[in-house]
Amino acid sequence: MTTSTALLSVCDVTRRFGSLRAVDGLSFDIAEGEIVGLLGPNGSGKTTMMNLVSGALKPDAGTIRLAGSDIAGLPPNRIARQGIARTFQLVRVLPSMNCLDNVKAGLGFGAQPTWGATADSKAEGLLERVGMAHRRLTLGKDLTYMDQKRLELARALALQPRLLLLDEWLAGLNPSELVEAIELLRKVRGEGVTMVMVEHVMDAIRSLCDRCVIMNAGAKIAEGMPAEALAEPEVVRAYLGDDADA
Amino acid sequence: MTMNSRSTLLGAVLLLAGVVGLALLPGFVGGYGLSMAINFLMFAILATSWAMFSGPSGYVSLATVAFFGIGAYTVAVLGEQLPWGAVLLLAAGIAFVVALLVGLSTLRLRGVYFVIFSFGLAELIRQVVNWYESTQAGSVGRYVFLDITQEQIVWQLTAVLALLFIVGWLIERSRVGFALRMIGDDETVALHCGVNITLIKVLVFSLSAAFMALVGAIVAPRWTYLDPSIAFNPNISFQVLIMALLGGARRLYGPLLGVIPMVLLFEYLSSNFPHLFSILLGITFLAIVYMVPHGVAGLIDSYVQRYRERFPGRRVGKNQQKESAL
Ligand SMILES: Nc1ncnc2c1ncn2[C@@H]1O[C@H](COP(=O)(O)OP(=O)(O)O)[C@@H](O)[C@H]1O
Numbered sequence: 001m002t003t004s005t006a007l008l009s010v011c012d013v014t015r016r017f018g019s020l021r022a023v024d025g026l027s028f029d030i031a032e033g034e035i036v037g038l039l040g041p042n043g044s045g046k047t048t049m050m051n052l053v054s055g056a057l058k059p060d061a062g063t064i065r066l067a068g069s070d071i072a073g074l075p076p077n078r079i080a081r082q083g084i085a086r087t088f089q090l091v092r093v094l095p096s097m098n099c100l101d102n103v104k105a106g107l108g109f110g111a112q113p114t115w116g117a118t119a120d121s122k123a124e125g126l127l128e129r130v131g132m133a134h135r136r137l138t139l140g141k142d143l144t145y146m147d148q149k150r151l152e153l154a155r156a157l158a159l160q161p162r163l164l165l166l167d168e169w170l171a172g173l174n175p176s177e178l179v180e181a182i183e184l185l186r187k188v189r190g191e192g193v194t195m196v197m198v199e200h201v202m203d204a205i206r207s208l209c210d211r212c213v214i215m216n217a218g219a220k221i222a223e224g225m226p227a228e229a230l231a232e233p234e235v236v237r238a239y240l241g242d243d244a245d246a
Numbered sequence: 247m248t249m250n251s252r253s254t255l256l257g258a259v260l261l262l263a264g265v266v267g268l269a270l271l272p273g274f275v276g277g278y279g280l281s282m283a284i285n286f287l288m289f290a291i292l293a294t295s296w297a298m299f300s301g302p303s304g305y306v307s308l309a310t311v312a313f314f315g316i317g318a319y320t321v322a323v324l325g326e327q328l329p330w331g332a333v334l335l336l337a338a339g340i341a342f343v344v345a346l347l348v349g350l351s352t353l354r355l356r357g358v359y360f361v362i363f364s365f366g367l368a369e370l371i372r373q374v375v376n377w378y379e380s381t382q383a384g385s386v387g388r389y390v391f392l393d394i395t396q397e398q399i400v401w402q403l404t405a406v407l408a409l410l411f412i413v414g415w416l417i418e419r420s421r422v423g424f425a426l427r428m429i430g431d432d433e434t435v436a437l438h439c440g441v442n443i444t445l446i447k448v449l450v451f452s453l454s455a456a457f458m459a460l461v462g463a464i465v466a467p468r469w470t471y472l473d474p475s476i477a478f479n480p481n482i483s484f485q486v487l488i489m490a491l492l493g494g495a496r497r498l499y500g501p502l503l504g505v506i507p508m509v510l511l512f513e514y515l516s517s518n519f520p521h522l523f524s525i526l527l528g529i530t531f532l533a534i535v536y537m538v539p540h541g542v543a544g545l546i547d548s549y550v551q552r553y554r555e556r557f558p559g560r561r562v563g564k565n566q567q568k569e570s571a572l
């Protein structure tokens with residue numbers, strides 16, 4: 001993977017919380033069209049890394065480039081407009097707005113904002129895509145957990161992102177929902193969206209990810225094809241005692 | 247006709263009827279009636295403009311009287327030197343700029359911190375004016391001798407209220423209004439959807455402040471004598487808050503539903519229990535927050551929502567045709 005073709009290029013990024021280095025000199029590249037799994041035991045800094053890329057947090061050091069331009073430290077709204085969308089580990093929908101409006105929230109302010117009748121029909125289409133057409137007028141706060149997750153994905157896709165960040169989007173789904181959800185993500189990838197996904201669901205990682213970056217204590221300990229990276233001794237050691245996978 | 251355009255039409259008809267009614271009112275009522283009409287209109291504008299920002303965003307402001315007072319003082323100081331139209335524009339402009347500066351520095355505060363800060367701001371402005379008037383201008387109070395009748399005040403306030411409804415309606419259906427609702431629901435989500443939340447908040451906050459100042463300017467001639475404790479009376483901020491909450495701050499028409507009963511109630515309380523007024527104000531506030539947290543308009547909305555969910559087939563809206571084709 002050379003830097004010139006990388007869509008996202010993270011270089012020597014560090015973020016501290018007090019004396020804790022939650023992300024410690026981390027570097028990795030994501031190529032256009034790739035799905036990369038960001039893995040690691042709990043507390044290893046995955047969410048912090050996602051927050052740094054999406055602008056929710058500012059790095060203390062290092063650069064983050066999206067298609068060549070430095071986005072490190074920009075506010076989230078500017079980063080969203082440059083084409084990065086995300087979901088949240090603790091799912092966030094707009095509670096007092098109905099599902100249509102929740103999706104329109106993603107349509108109205110991105111790189112190519114749409115509004116009015118066009119946005120209405122696009123929002124309908126996106127709800128359909130995530131299997132929520134029948135919930136269009138239900139308020140965000142009245143949705144089940146699974147539906148909130150679906151809605152969050154629809155809102156992120158509404159931004160027409162070049163890079164989609166999914167923070168444990170599959171967590172908490174039952175086996176049949178999981179199959180469906182993985183299929184949905186595969187479809188999204190087929191449409192040319194590049195993804196970074198933080199996941200503990202190993203089946204999903206094996207079947208979806210082209211590559212994995214594995215973190216421990218804020219640093220990268222392995223990188224490569226999922227099966228190979230997960231088999232590296234340091235990874236096995238980091239996960240030992242962790243119930244993420246046998 | 248779709249539901250949206252039908253309710254727009256209904257709103258326009260009601261607005262027009264209200265304007266005509268209020269414009270003709272001075273011909274039918276005496277001095278007391280006019281003074282009540284001025285009270286209604288004044289609080290209707292204050293509560294509606296308060297709700298224009300605070301309703302969707304969830305930022306509860308107690309700075310209403312700061313902008314109201316700025317408007318009144320603009321008249322007290324410049325009323326005799328400039329043409330009336332220029333005085334009004336200036337009042338609105340000053341409040342807009344003050345709100346812009348205040349907003350940029352404080353709209354990062356959330357929840358109760360913003361409430362307290364906005365209250366403190368109004369008190370600070372009052373104290374600064376007090377200090378300036380007593381030490382620099384020579385006396386605490388000012389006289390406002392302007393040739394403006396009660397009728398003219400009613401007409402001006404009616405025009406401002408109509409303008410406010412048009413502006414509020416335009417904002418509500420624009421991306422700015424939508425973004426403000428997103429901010430009220432979840433600022434983090436709004437940010438990550440690409441919304442410049444500071445810009446949106448400060449813009450609408452300042453716009454609402456401009457309307458509050460217009461009210462202060464228009465009603466100032468009624469007082470003849472003005473001092474900071476009148477123009478910056480914190481009770482006004484609380485009264486406006488109570489009215490907007492009772493009516494429902496998340497709808498443009500909501501505050502009006504609260505203004506009508508509350509102006510009558512406050513009129514009764516202040517003439518019968520002048521010394522207990524602040525206490526009774528507090529009790530009213532608690533009662534409303536406890537009993538109708540989302541206001542009368544909120545009650546109406548939740549019935550509509552429940553109805554829609556129970557009878558999804560009967561939805562009347564933009565998508566009706568598409569659905570019947572399916
Ligand atoms: N806002 C914060 N303030 C202080 N410490 C934090 C904050 N966010 C995360 N941390 C700490 O940083 C470390 C990495 O957290 P996180 O990125 O959430 O890990 P992961 O997502 O891999 O489970 C943890 O030790 C966590 O307690």
Ligand SMILES: [Mg+2]
Nearest residue numbers: 046047048089
């Ligand atoms: Mg995490």
